[in-house]
Amino acid sequence: MQMRRLFGCFARSLIILALFASGQFAYAATSEVATGPAVEARLISVEDGVAPGTRALSLGLDLQLAEGWKTYWRSPGEVGIPPSIDWAGSENLTTAEMLWPAPKRFTAFGIENFGYQDRVVFPIRVETTTPGAAVNLQAQVNLLVCSEVCVPQDFLLTLDIPAGVGIDQSSADLITAFADRVPLEPATSNIVLESAALSDDATSLIVTARSAVAFTEPDVFPEMGSRFTFGRPDIRLGDNGRSLWAELPILSAADDTPDLQMTITDSDRAVTGAMDLSASVPTPPFTIATVLPDFAQVLSIVLIAFAGGAILNVMPCVLPVLSIKVSSAIAARGQSDRTLRKGFLFSALGVMVFMWVLALAVLALKAFGVSVGWGLQFQNPVFLTFMFFILAAFSANLFGAFEFTLPADLQTQLADTGKGKGHWGDFSTGAFAALMATPCSAPLLGTALAFALTGRPIDVVAVFTALGVGLALPYFAFALRPGWINLLPRPGRWMIVVKVILGILLFLTALWLLWVLSGVAGQMAALAVLIPTLIVIAIVTMWSKASGRGPWVLLALGLVPTIAASSLAVDDVPQPDTLATSTAWVVFDRGEIPRLVSQGNTVFVDVTADWCLTCKANKALVLDREPVASVLAREDVIAMQADWTQPDPAILRYLESYDRFGIPFNIVYGPNAPEGVLLSELLSTSEVLAAIEQADLD
Numbered sequence: 001m002q003m004r005r006l007f008g009c010f011a012r013s014l015i016i017l018a019l020f021a022s023g024q025f026a027y028a029a030t031s032e033v034a035t036g037p038a039v040e041a042r043l044i045s046v047e048d049g050v051a052p053g054t055r056a057l058s059l060g061l062d063l064q065l066a067e068g069w070k071t072y073w074r075s076p077g078e079v080g081i082p083p084s085i086d087w088a089g090s091e092n093l094t095t096a097e098m099l100w101p102a103p104k105r106f107t108a109f110g111i112e113n114f115g116y117q118d119r120v121v122f123p124i125r126v127e128t129t130t131p132g133a134a135v136n137l138q139a140q141v142n143l144l145v146c147s148e149v150c151v152p153q154d155f156l157l158t159l160d161i162p163a164g165v166g167i168d169q170s171s172a173d174l175i176t177a178f179a180d181r182v183p184l185e186p187a188t189s190n191i192v193l194e195s196a197a198l199s200d201d202a203t204s205l206i207v208t209a210r211s212a213v214a215f216t217e218p219d220v221f222p223e224m225g226s227r228f229t230f231g232r233p234d235i236r237l238g239d240n241g242r243s244l245w246a247e248l249p250i251l252s253a254a255d256d257t258p259d260l261q262m263t264i265t266d267s268d269r270a271v272t273g274a275m276d277l278s279a280s281v282p283t284p285p286f287t288i289a290t291v292l293p294d295f296a297q298v299l300s301i302v303l304i305a306f307a308g309g310a311i312l313n314v315m316p317c318v319l320p321v322l323s324i325k326v327s328s329a330i331a332a333r334g335q336s337d338r339t340l341r342k343g344f345l346f347s348a349l350g351v352m353v354f355m356w357v358l359a360l361a362v363l364a365l366k367a368f369g370v371s372v373g374w375g376l377q378f379q380n381p382v383f384l385t386f387m388f389f390i391l392a393a394f395s396a397n398l399f400g401a402f403e404f405t406l407p408a409d410l411q412t413q414l415a416d417t418g419k420g421k422g423h424w425g426d427f428s429t430g431a432f433a434a435l436m437a438t439p440c441s442a443p444l445l446g447t448a449l450a451f452a453l454t455g456r457p458i459d460v461v462a463v464f465t466a467l468g469v470g471l472a473l474p475y476f477a478f479a480l481r482p483g484w485i486n487l488l489p490r491p492g493r494w495m496i497v498v499k500v501i502l503g504i505l506l507f508l509t510a511l512w513l514l515w516v517l518s519g520v521a522g523q524m525a526a527l528a529v530l531i532p533t534l535i536v537i538a539i540v541t542m543w544s545k546a547s548g549r550g551p552w553v554l555l556a557l558g559l560v561p562t563i564a565a566s567s568l569a570v571d572d573v574p575q576p577d578t579l580a581t582s583t584a585w586v587v588f589d590r591g592e593i594p595r596l597v598s599q600g601n602t603v604f605v606d607v608t609a610d611w612c613l614t615c616k617a618n619k620a621l622v623l624d625r626e627p628v629a630s631v632l633a634r635e636d637v638i639a640m641q642a643d644w645t646q647p648d649p650a651i652l653r654y655l656e657s658y659d660r661f662g663i664p665f666n667i668v669y670g671p672n673a674p675e676g677v678l679l680s681e682l683l684s685t686s687e688v689l690a691a692i693e694q695a696d697l698d
Helices: 002-019 169-179 295-314 319-331 337-367 381-398 408-417 423-454 457-471 473-480 482-487 494-521 523-547 552-568 592-598 613-623 628-632 649-656 685-695
Strands: 034-036 039-045 056-065 070-077 084-086 095-098 104-108 111-117 119-127 135-146 150-161 191-198 204-211 218-223 234-238 243-252 260-266 269-275 602-608 637-643 665-670 673-678
Touching: 034 150, 039 135, 039 150, 039 169, 056 070, 056 111, 056 135, 056 150, 056 169, 070 218, 104 218, 119 169, 150 592, 191 260, 191 269, 204 218, 204 260, 218 234, 218 243, 243 649, 295 457, 337 423, 337 457, 337 473, 337 482, 381 494, 381 523, 457 473, 473 482, 494 523, 592 602, 592 637, 592 665, 602 613, 602 649, 602 685, 613 628, 613 685, 628 637, 628 685, 665 685, 673 685
Parallel strands: 602 637
Antiparallel strands: 034 039, 039 056, 056 119, 070 111, 070 135, 084 135, 095 119, 104 111, 135 150, 191 204, 204 243, 218 260, 234 243, 260 269, 602 665, 665 673
């Protein structure tokens, strides 16, 4: 490393001095050209001969890459292999140090890679054993070149440089040009590396730097050993572009924290230097852009969130929402307009408060550096147990097992005061409706949620408020026009049928939650929840029939052992290598995607979860049906599934790389689509087949 730094300071000076060491011209000393798929390689030398007393020679590994192909930097990124040279068999050679011109960033398969395209020359400083004597070089070059596919290359390049005097001008110019691209040491650069620190939760690296002249196109490349990989940086400039703040997500890490070396590039300049990790986390620079959002963009996203929230009211996946709203509307008939208006406004307030609580939770988690996803509460066994118990109790209530009634004294008091009666129930109805809507909202609101979860605090509040207004739109409508309640059918025997139907809907939803619980916590946990729930409901039913009292206390007491049983019974849920369907799904492995595509395969990625109803609909209606099932079963098509039923940070980071925070998520990679063809949340047969055809080899 020390030798590399020393050479980085005087490599260009050495070449320039060599150009004037002799006026004698000779033909260039270059190796033969080795040709492989998409690359031509050769060794070139500034010197045509080893002058008397000369110990150091300036060489270059010259790689010319075909259009669209690239090779890698010394730190290749998430995947890739940097070029290497084995000098075994060389004569009169002590050391050979290869320099690395500043890299560029490439993104494929959602994966960050660093390297070079078109042409690159790696300057090489050679130290001879015997000064002035001839040199025989044997360079075994190993490198990886990639485009739609990746091809390993292995060349043996030989170069004899006899004793004598001579300079090759064209080789000297070429090596000098790429030596100028080698990052400078901080002491000789106008870019100052200021500070570096890990975020509080160690999920990202934050770096600051300052420049004497304004940054124009900065990029940041940290190196912390092969076991640390980083995602695309979030770069912000301040002080008229002279200060730089960058946050890089850590995609994989080792247990220990090795030394950090930082490279910052900016157009035609670059700097590389070691940095010590600080305990204090630098804050991003203050700019007007971070305070005043783009009004047009925010307005469009807010309108999308509002429309998505409104559409949720008629989505079949929101069965509990529909049943609760219909029940409350039927029960409200006959009341005064004032009472109806207040009841529906309180229900709307329940929706809005729930959304604002979610917004505050998102802001708090983001402040602590926690990655935030949508619908993740359905990965929590305690939450699933609570929701199953409540829905099972509501369903039993609709079937007539018992009635939810307030104590007589309390009813009398509420009647006497005329204040607050029913408003807590209205509020709870709205909040509960919003809660149950979250796992089904991501397909409709992917863009708005991604904007909110990655945006500024004002973006989060605006999107969640618009979503709440859309979801509460029926409540606001009935509050504005209470007389519309009279458009519903008059009470009668039909209400018994409706009540049973609503009970069935809630019962089916409860069974779905139990099934999700079995996927999250295991079958034993689901059984441990089901049995106490049935026992509690049976006891409550008998006690209610015998005493005529409301079941609130017994239900509340019965919920405690049920949740405790679910927590104690959680078992390890094995993740199968394949699913029991006609499609041979393999377990998601982000790093495998480039390798599979490089072999000519097409990769179909499906991110799903047991709690995602839209995912199940996509599978039942499209993926597991012909003709899609036959295409996914082809030998050259790899169906890869990421199961997000249980929390998985790797899957969340993968979704974040595409600015997605909810599921379903489907994308197709292939030789003709290395970046991936992103599919819509609601799949269609024609869309899936077209994407696979687009990504496939011609």
